[in-house]
Amino acid sequence: MPELPEVETIRAQLAPLVEGRSFEQVSILDSRLTRPHDPREVAAELEGEEVSTLERRGKYVVVQFETDRALLIHLRMTGSLHHAHRSPPGTTGVDPYRRAVVTLDNGSDVTYRDVRRFGTWLLLEPGELDPYLAVRNGPEPLGRKFTTRFLRDRLSGRNAPVKAALLDQRTVAGLGNIYADEALWHAGLHPHRPAGSLGEVEIRSVRGGIRRALERGIARQGATLRDYRKPDGGSGSMQHEFKVYGREGEPCPRCGTLIEKTRAGGRGTWYCPACQRLGPSRETA
DNA sequence: ACCTCGTCCTGGTTGC
DNA sequence: TGCAACCAGGACGAGG
Numbered sequence: 001m002p003e004l005p006e007v008e009t010i011r012a013q014l015a016p017l018v019e020g021r022s023f024e025q026v027s028i029l030d031s032r033l034t035r036p037h038d039p040r041e042v043a044a045e046l047e048g049e050e051v052s053t054l055e056r057r058g059k060y061v062v063v064q065f066e067t068d069r070a071l072l073i074h075l076r077m078t079g080s081l082h083h084a085h086r087s088p089p090g091t092t093g094v095d096p097y098r099r100a101v102v103t104l105d106n107g108s109d110v111t112y113r114d115v116r117r118f119g120t121w122l123l124l125e126p127g128e129l130d131p132y133l134a135v136r137n138g139p140e141p142l143g144r145k146f147t148t149r150f151l152r153d154r155l156s157g158r159n160a161p162v163k164a165a166l167l168d169q170r171t172v173a174g175l176g177n178i179y180a181d182e183a184l185w186h187a188g189l190h191p192h193r194p195a196g197s198l199g200e201v202e203i204r205s206v207r208g209g210i211r212r213a214l215e216r217g218i219a220r221q222g223a224t225l226r227d228y229r230k231p232d233g234g235s236g237s238m239q240h241e242f243k244v245y246g247r248e249g250e251p252c253p254r255c256g257t258l259i260e261k262t263r264a265g266g267r268g269t270w271y272c273p274a275c276q277r278l279g280p281s282r283e284t285a
Numbered sequence: 286a287c288c289t290c291g292t293c294c295t296g297g298t299t300g301c
Numbered sequence: 302t303g304c305a306a307c308c309a310g311g312a313c314g315a316g317g
Contacts, residue, residue: 078295
């Protein structure tokens with residue numbers, strides 16, 4: 001489940017390896033990857049394109065080309081991107097989960113791997129990227145536009161659990177199940193709290209918790225639970241720093257109470273029943 | 286408009 | 302031991 005820190009790590013590591021290079025040969029091995037478009041047509045369209053920049057928007061990897069087209073890659077659950085300076089020997093057998101290979105003009109390969117095949121590649125024409133993302137992504141959590149005011153406006157009047165609201169990419173772009181739990185732990189808020197019940201101080205705490213959880217994830221180069229890898233094949237280390245995610249039955253790092261698991265927003269959800277508040281606080285906003 | 290749930294997909298784990 | 306059922310969840314669409 002690559003979330004913002006994982007995608008950002010991939011972007012940062014891959015950018016110097018692809019920027020200024022051209023896509024010499026493109027093979028798309030899984031027809032689902034480019035749905036509903038024909039993978040052979042997409043591959044043909046990509047060949048010859050020169051990369052200007054590699055960017056990240058929320059959980060999307062964005063390959064910007066000199067032609068102002070853009071390749072939008074979403075890794076979903078198990079997608080990963082790998083870079084190697086020469087093609088795999090092939091003698092040891094090909095990875096059955098390789099879904100696409102891009103050979104660059106210096107002979108190196110960028111390989112897309114995805115066990116569960118949820119990931120997508122979408123080629124957008126000039127001018128299509130911003131409208132596409134505008135209806136899907138809210139502000140970048142580490143950017144200026146992610147203000148307390150914006151978050152308050154997004155949450156107010158809503159009865160859904162705050163966890164579900166945070167998983168909605170239009171609230172803030174880049175949070176997934178792991179970092180949403182971590183953010184709410186930092187904020188000291190129960191994941192079941194109705195989003196609209198949060199006071200001003202609590203909203204500020206949520207904003208701060210989101211940013212802290214994501215910044216730590218980036219510093220640790222993401223969390224490798226199973227499938228996530230950096231483009232060089234290395235693992236992230238954030239999984240060792242989780243406060244609550246996946247830690248049912250372990251003591252809360254803040255108060256020692258045992259972490260519990262529940263469901264919120266249709267997802268497995270871990271939290272501390274003692275120091276993550278369920279009742280609305282009485283604050284003077 | 287809001288909210289929940291089913292769908293896609295595969296491998297690993299659980300339970301009988 | 303074998304094998305079916307279940308679980309994991311990001312985005313999206315259906316339906317209440």
